[in-house]
Amino acid sequence: MALHFTTGEFENRRNRLIERMKEENLDALLLFAQESMYWLTGYDTFGYCFFQTLIVKSDGTMTLLTRSADLRQARQTSNIENITIWVDRLNADPTLDLKNLLSEMDLLGAKIGIEYDTHGMTGRVAKLLDNQLATFCQISDASYLVSGLRLVKSAEEVVYAKRAGELADDALDAALPLIRAGGNEAAILAAMQGAVFAGGGDYPANEFIIGSGQDALLCRYKAGRRTLEEKDQLTLEWAGVSAHYHAAMMRTIVIGTPDFRQKELYSASYENIIAIEEVLRPGKTFGDVFDTHARIMDERGLTRHRLNACGYSVGARFSPSWMEHQMFHAGNTQEILPDMTLFVHMIIMDSDSGTAMTLGQTYLTTTDAPISLSRHKLDLIAV
Template sequence: MTDLNIHFSREEFAHRQYQVRESLEAQSLDGALLFKIEDMYWLTGYDSDGFSIFGCMFIGTGGQLIHLARPADLGNAAYSSICEDVRIAPDSEKTSRAGQIKEMLTSSGMQGKKVGIQVDTMGLTPRLFLQIQEELGDWCDLIVIPDFIRELRLVKSPQELSYMRKAGEIMDITLNKAIEATFAGAFEGDIYASFYDSLFQLDADLPAHIPPLGSGKSALNLRYTTGRKHVLENDQVTLELGVAYRHYHAACMCVVLTGPKINERHLKMHETSVIALDAVQSILRPGTTVGEIYDTYKGTLENNDEKDAVLTVCGYTMGAAWPPTWMEQPMIYEGNTLVLEENMSFFTHMILNDRGNGLSMAVAEQAIITNGAPEIITHVPREPIIKH
């Protein structure tokens, strides 16, 4: 098997698998069924969006590592994964996914053993989970496991950080292209086109969800909505953009204002957003809790008369992600006790929506946690972006 299409060394994959098996043993488990594509990629390099239909991996403490994949995903497995034991899960009325999983576990000697199952993932539907429970019954001890592999992935390796920095470099370039394409009279579709054109030319991956981009009323939408329109004079255009490199994400967010008239309220909202982002970034250091980041964000907005704009989340961690979202836990919300460590990465967004007046403003950047000041890997202007 060639390593041509693998983006990490075999030694790094082996260390990750060792960490997972060590954790399984600590939980008194003999193995685990995995359905989260981000974890499969981290463990083996497996690169496919086929998880949206079906895909499963088994990792055992005895050294077992098995892909269970539909025939349509066999090419992706051979192209991208170091896992050499790939089982075919055909689509047929004559067999069930739960039965195919039991057959895989049987060959791994799991009858009567403690088998973990990963449920905090979009790769496992509630229906399939219930079918697996029914199929395995008393055949083995099926145990729902915590999302511990995601926790292992929080602290990034040097290679992962290099991909995130590359994503950040590309993000800065594509943001500038999108800003250049934003002006009164521009079609929102053309702004999107400038972003995606630059993204592909720079060897980036599509982001895991469609970046929200909107003008006028839709500038307040924090999720993608269908229907393009033209930017008007005296308008607002929200750009929440993200790119990925080898699936590792970097994002940013800002609002472009068109003239000739600029609302003073917009300028005050921008000033507060910048103050809040600077305050949050100043405490992105090892030892700070995620909850303390949120408290800083909330307190800054309240101290600048923006209490009504406070959201319940002001960011989240970033890493390798697949659709439908680039957002990963932990999110930055009140009371979150997770402690920052060196080589984690967080996207922090200072979003102010004045729904009463229909105004939106935001600044957001991504950072890598270091042993000192954070390394900012995406950058937005600190001055208001005004296009006359």
């Protein structure tokens, strides 16, 4: 068994979950989010692309229902003792296997919470599950119960978050010598991901974002590579990853001499992040962070060019996204607490002039001022 955390850490997490379940009067919880299973037990797989669920009873009993391909994976990477296999076959309905298993666990008529809002739950599975359990038990949406517990990081988790920050810095260090006129995005991307791997890190939960020229205005990954020109711009968004814990960063790098618009957008991005550092403290909310972002951008006449969010919580995540549910957007009442890992990003995409500017890094919150997990400064990078 290979676990990244101590027995005491896992016991504390399970006890916190049981306490929350009792507050919600839940007899059991069906976990479909891989990050929930990982946080609670250490279970590490991409087998969640198929049907699987971890059943957690209010007495702390846990049973994993999964496919045969993940049996050894669960035994090797988790502390789960009870593992049941559903069999791949023509017209298989694993939700029926699940209902039978819940019956064996004496949960007929129980109140059961379900993680619906996760990439580990397809629409088809949700329909099948609801159909099977409609008359079997009382079901409720418990999509954010575990994710809420995961927002505040333990001391053991912070170790991985800080290491992820170091790996993100290493990736930028590896990229910078290659960013020049004639440099190719393929080599830059390979160097960045290679630096994370060489440092003992993992694949990110989503692809690194790289784009130059007009593609620098995109904030999603796409296929295709480009060679940098004498006068160019390169947008990068990436993350260091350690034991699935992410520390993201973002930069738009100027190739050649920055023009007035690039400097103007950088100034707005920098001012914004410095202002947000004053807000990223206990007593404030995620909505307060966004309000600061929106105010500064709007005062500078950049309303049309900014996004409707300026960051989010990060932690241990699985593909297809390293973003947590809690984002910095309007009206989010989630309070900022100590020991959260929060990615703050400024993304300004001026399609009128074809100018991109981004700036971002991950912070660890404290009882006072936040701590950047990056050793790099927020200076405009021009090469």
